[in-house]
Amino acid sequence: MGTQMNTILRTTALALTIFGLAACSSTSETEDMTPVAQESQGESAAARAARLEQERLERERQEQQRREQAALNTTVFYFDFDVAEFQPSDRETLVVHARNLASNPNSRIRLEGHADERGTREYNLALGERRANSIRDFLIVNGASRNQIETVSYGEEQPAVRGQTEQAYSQNRRVEIKPAG
């Protein structure tokens, strides 16, 4: 549990850093454009500062919205061989999914866990469930409510890709987020 909290704090810190960087770069772009704005409108320095700040905030908001939408559009998460924990690089995306569920208490999702075809079918069913549960638990810790999430394992029964290559297998070890029916 302690490690889990640390992880979340780290994730949040990372997110803030990224947003901070984005803010810096847009500020400098604005400053390049200031002479034009000043000449055309002749507004007071204070009004101009306020307007620029507002524009900066608006851009930031839009940027965040874009990121969140991109995160919500990411609905397939891949797993390493015989591993039930999702990849660390998917944390931020999953945090966005969790917050989205928290702010939309009526929305429900279904987590479908899958395994590659190696090994026995019934054991793979267990493995697919464990993968779906690892994402479910992370979403709950990050604000989603348990009754918003249904999990189901398909084991190796519904591969995303056919074939006996490592490439195909890595595409098939996955959890898909779907709207709950």
Place this chain on the structure above:
Amino acid sequence: MMRKVMTLVLGLLVWNAAQAAELNIEITRGVDNPIPIAVVPFTWGGGLPPDEDVAQTIANNLAQVGEFRPLPRANMLSLPDEEAEVFYRDWRILAQQYLVIGKINPVPGGQMVEVQWEFFDINRERKVMGEVLTGSITQLRDIAHEISDVIYEQITARRGAFSTKIMYVSAEGNIGDMTYRLHMADYDGRRSQILLESPEPIMSPAWSPDASQIAYVSFETDLPRIYIQTLATGERRQVTNFSGINSSPVWSPDGSKLAMVLSKDGSPDVYVLDLATDQLRRLTDHPRAETEPAWSRDSQSVLFSSDRTGQPQIYKVDVNGGGFPERLTFDCFYCAKGQFLPDGVNLVHIRRETRQDNTYSVAIMNVETSRVITLTDTALDESPSVAPNGSMIMFGTTYNGRGVLDAVSIDGRVKFRLPSPQGDVREPSWSPYLN
């Protein structure tokens, strides 16, 4: 004989199921010195001859198990259909050890036929046995299997399994638009019939010990749930509706209980449902995955796979709640889906030897000596199912990128394959004896 075949055929008719594409058997490996046997074409005493070539089916059966080499018809010097026409010399010249002959005659007024067949030992120059079987003309294939069973038992002293059936699952279509079917067929893949068809996966078909019912997992409600279906009527009922995984139904050999896997309490564990009282009892209790139950012959213990030590290994637990599960496999990276041969000592399982070797094979481990024999050289084996006479193991594997059913004798010497003309086939389940 008569009554048994009727029951079987009644069952077949009532389903009224669509005929499915048949699997075509291929013998991939036989023994080095198969027993030479001549099966002479049975003569037909009626008008239009029946579709079924009884002698050919018998010869195919014997060839398929790998221990026999039937004589090609073109090499036969005479074609007797009764004892008076048998000249042992004709068959000794051809180095045959056994001879099977017969004749089929219509019974006046109806669809019934009489099959009179005889079986000779060439070296001893004596008739081993002969009998007359009666049945409907549509049952000639069943009669051919019955005769094959008798010949097999006479020669090998082991009960034949040619009259048995298999169930298996097929998956056909494009990804995102698949059709899953549960089939039942003769042991050799012929006369395949569809028992269930669904756009959602079907898994883990299992026979009741009296072969009157089957259990399986269907995702038809978008969730894996266990169903029991009565073969004669096609009537089916949903047996479980717990949250999470509901899988791996297996009847106890005494027919009173159904072992299954449920994850309703957090992680997959093995449970036993008493079919008379509907009482559910938990057999394993561990936060890792416990799955793939298989009963011991005496219905007193259950084998299961668990990854409590990391990778799956096979364990045994007392059904009556006695103590800690006993671990049976140690020296493999991945050992799963265990079940005992009828001898109760040899453990059939799926085995991946080391993390590096990356192949999943059918293997047998003697639990008393710990000796392991790996039976296959395919890489993606799963779902082994043992013939009721313990002679062969059928399993699912991948060949040329397709799911196929393979069979191997328990000594690894004989192999045959049942590829499907389309789609993937998997999860064979060999029936109990039906006669």
